Amino acid sequence: MYNLRRFILKHHFVILFILLxxxxxxxxxxxxxxxxxxxxxxxxxxxxxxxxxxxxxGGYFHLRQANKQLAEENALLRKQISVVTDTATNTYTLLDHxxxxxxxxxxxxNNSTGMANNYIVINKGKVDGIKRDMGVISxxxxxxxxTDVSLHYASVMSLLHSKSFVGVRFKNSQQLAxxxxxxxxxxxxxxxxxxxxxxxxxxxxxxTSSYSFIFPEDMMVGTVEDPSVSSTDALxxxxxxxxxxxxxxxxxxxxxxxxKPELDSLKANFLDK
Amino acid sequence: xxxxxxxxxxxxxxxxxxxxxxxxIRLGGYVHxxxxxxxxxxxxxxxxxxxxLTLGFVLGFCVDMFTGTPGLHAGATTLMAFCRPSVLRLVxxxxxxxxxxxxxxxxxxxxxxxxxxxxxVLVHHFALFFLESFSFRLLGQVFLRIVLSVPVSVFLxxxxxxxxxxxxxxxxx
Numbered sequence: 201m202y203n204l205r206r207f208i209l210k211h212h213f214v215i216l217f218i219l220l221x222x223x224x225x226x227x228x229x230x231x232x233x234x235x236x237x238x239x240x241x242x243x244x245x246x247x248x249x250x251x252x253x254x255x256x257x258g259g260y261f262h263l264r265q266a267n268k269q270l271a272e273e274n275a276l277l278r279k280q281i282s283v284v285t286d287t288a289t290n291t292y293t294l295l296d297h298x299x300x301x302x303x304x305x306x307x308x309x310n311n312s313t314g315m316a317n318n319y320i321v322i323n324k325g326k327v328d329g330i331k332r333d334m335g336v337i338s339x340x341x342x343x344x345x346x347t348d349v350s351l352h353y354a355s356v357m358s359l360l361h362s363k364s365f366v367g368v369r370f371k372n373s374q375q376l377a378x379x380x381x382x383x384x385x386x387x388x389x390x391x392x393x394x395x396x397x398x399x400x401x402x403x404x405x406x407x408t409s410s411y412s413f414i415f416p417e418d419m420m421v422g423t424v425e426d427p428s429v430s431s432t433d434a435l436x437x438x439x440x441x442x443x444x445x446x447x448x449x450x451x452x453x454x455x456x457x458x459x460k461p462e463l464d465s466l467k468a469n470f471l472d473k
Numbered sequence: 474x475x476x477x478x479x480x481x482x483x484x485x486x487x488x489x490x491x492x493x494x495x496x497x498i499r500l501g502g503y504v505h506x507x508x509x510x511x512x513x514x515x516x517x518x519x520x521x522x523x524x525x526l527t528l529g530f531v532l533g534f535c536v537d538m539f540t541g542t543p544g545l546h547a548g549a550t551t552l553m554a555f556c557r558p559s560v561l562r563l564v565x566x567x568x569x570x571x572x573x574x575x576x577x578x579x580x581x582x583x584x585x586x587x588x589x590x591x592x593x594v595l596v597h598h599f600a601l602f603f604l605e606s607f608s609f610r611l612l613g614q615v616f617l618r619i620v621l622s623v624p625v626s627v628f629l630x631x632x633x634x635x636x637x638x639x640x641x642x643x644x645x646x
Contacts, residue, residue: 213522213555220530220551227544228604247538254493312496312540314505316606316614319541355541362606384503384614 248353251309252323259307259450266450273339301416302456304328306336309353313386313446318360320344322452325352335414335455341443342366342408342419343452354454360386360446367412368421371405373398379406379421383439386446388425394436400427406440413463415455480516484532487512492539495629503618506626508633509536510597513554514590517574522558529554542605549601556596564588578634587631594626595619 208215259266306328310321324330326349336343336356344358357364359381366379368391375398377391391406404424410417426439457463491509498506513529533550537543561576564585578586602618 213526216523216526217551217555220526221548224530224533224544224548224551225604228542228548229544231543244538250489250493251539258497310492310539310541314503314618315542317542321541384617 244350245352248309248321248323248350251321255307255309255450262448262450265448269339270451300457300459302458303453304330304456306330306354306452306454308449308452311358311446311449313358313360315360316362316384318358318386318446319347320356320358320449320452322354322356322454323352324454325350325354327351329456330354330454331456333414334457335412335416336452337415337419337455338444338449338452340420340445342415342421343444343446343449345414346454356452358446359389359442359444366415366421367409368406369409369418370394370398370400371407376409376411379440387441389422389440389442391424391438391440392435394438396434396436398436400424400436400438402427413457413460416457476517480512483512483515484535488532488535488539491536496540500625503614503621504625505618505622506629507594507597507601507622508626508629510550510553510593510626511630511633513550513557514593514630515575515577518561518576519574525557526551526554545601545604548604549597552600553593553597557593560589560592560596564592586634587627590630590634591623591627594623594630598623598626 304324306322306324308320309323312318312320320336320343322330322336330346330349332346332349334346336346342359344356344361344364346354347357348355359366359379361381364379364381367376368379369376375394377394379389379391381389383390394400402424404427406421406423408415408417408419408421420443422440422442422444424438425441487509491507495506495508498504509532512532513525516525516528529550530547533545533547534543536546536550540546576586576589581589598619602615602622606615
């Protein structure tokens with residue numbers, strides 16, 4: 201016992217170092233799971249408030265750009281409405297129960313783009329109806345998936361994450377593929393699992409596929425930048441340029457799929473059998 | 474007591490400066506400067522080593538709360554605090570640190586400080602970017618981040634230190 205005490209006193213510096221490193225790595229390993237520790241996910245009230253103060257100040261410098269973006273989006277939506285009202289006339293009216301997706305506007309209060317695993321914190325939380333696994337989009341394209349929710353904030357796993365995975369579709373060929381991020385550059389993602397017979401060209405549009413319950417079908421993802429990324433597999437890869445500019449991200453929408461409980465219960469039944 | 478207060482102020486200011494300003498610097502996606510480690514660099518040389526270690530962990534953990542990465546910065550700053558005594562010995566050589574309490578440019582000179590800052594920043598960034606990728610799959614990217622971020626961090630830290638030392642000199646004259 202005496203020897204143990206002497207040993208600890210003699211090597212207390214190294215022992216404390218190892219202890220603290222083990223704690224750090226355990227915390228880090230746990231946070232690599234999809235569901236993360238609330239205290240340190242950037243969604244607790246004190247941290248959220250400080251971030252929001254910072255983004256309030258920073259926001260003024262981007263007002264002009266934000267305005268322009270919102271105006272462009274408005275114009276696009278107006279155009280789409282006119283098409284719908286033209287074709288719908290009297291035979292079809294939009295009813296509440298026809299709406300599958302609801303959009304909850306939110307503001308980005310913290311964001312990173314340069315890490316191997318990037319997260320975004322937004323200023324809407326449980327009280328605003330945000331739940332885990334909801335999709336997040338910007339007016340330019342898709343952004344990520346909600347991974348953690350506190351009362352007033354939520355943290356979003358950005359597309360710029362080593363575990364990010366989205367089902368996508370090429371607009372021209374209808375070919376399904378999957379989007380990952382391993383380029384290290386916040387402008388570019390990698391579409392994988394493309395059969396070799398599919399011809400790709402620079403500038404081809406990539407959209408979300410209909411098999412995702414997180415994003416609505418045909419949401420903008422990006423455009424093909426480099427179709428000739430060689431691969432030893434039987435399947436091709438292509439580098440795409442994200443439609444969303446993650447570095448200037450400010451206003452986003454969280455997607456609430458009203459049919460999700462129904463789809464989930466169907467899926468659960470399927471898995472049971 | 475006065476010194477404790479100064480350290481607390483430094484701690485808060487550096488963490489806030491890091492998470493509200495420096496974290497928003499984006500130069501091509503690979504450059505990620507970190508300046509909050511100044512806190513560890515400026516701690517008194519005579520402070521017990523275990524205290525430096527604990528403060529390093531706490532500092533990193535506070536930054537982690539903001540960036541949403543539990544254990545990441547804490548691990549890196551702990552390693553940095555662990556290496557500080559060796560780095561102090563390494564960069565000092567024959568120079569004696571006996572009558573130096575707090576490392577400062579005025580007493581130790583610019584070149585000494587540059588070496589000191591560069592060594593510690595390298596240790597910190599190395600640990601940070603490796604822990605962050607949490608795998609050896611993306612080695613190339615990790616090295617690119619380290620190589621590009623270290624010079625920027627060192628430059629920013631030296632600039633901040635020079636600015637503060639200038640302030641001190643003006644007060645004393």
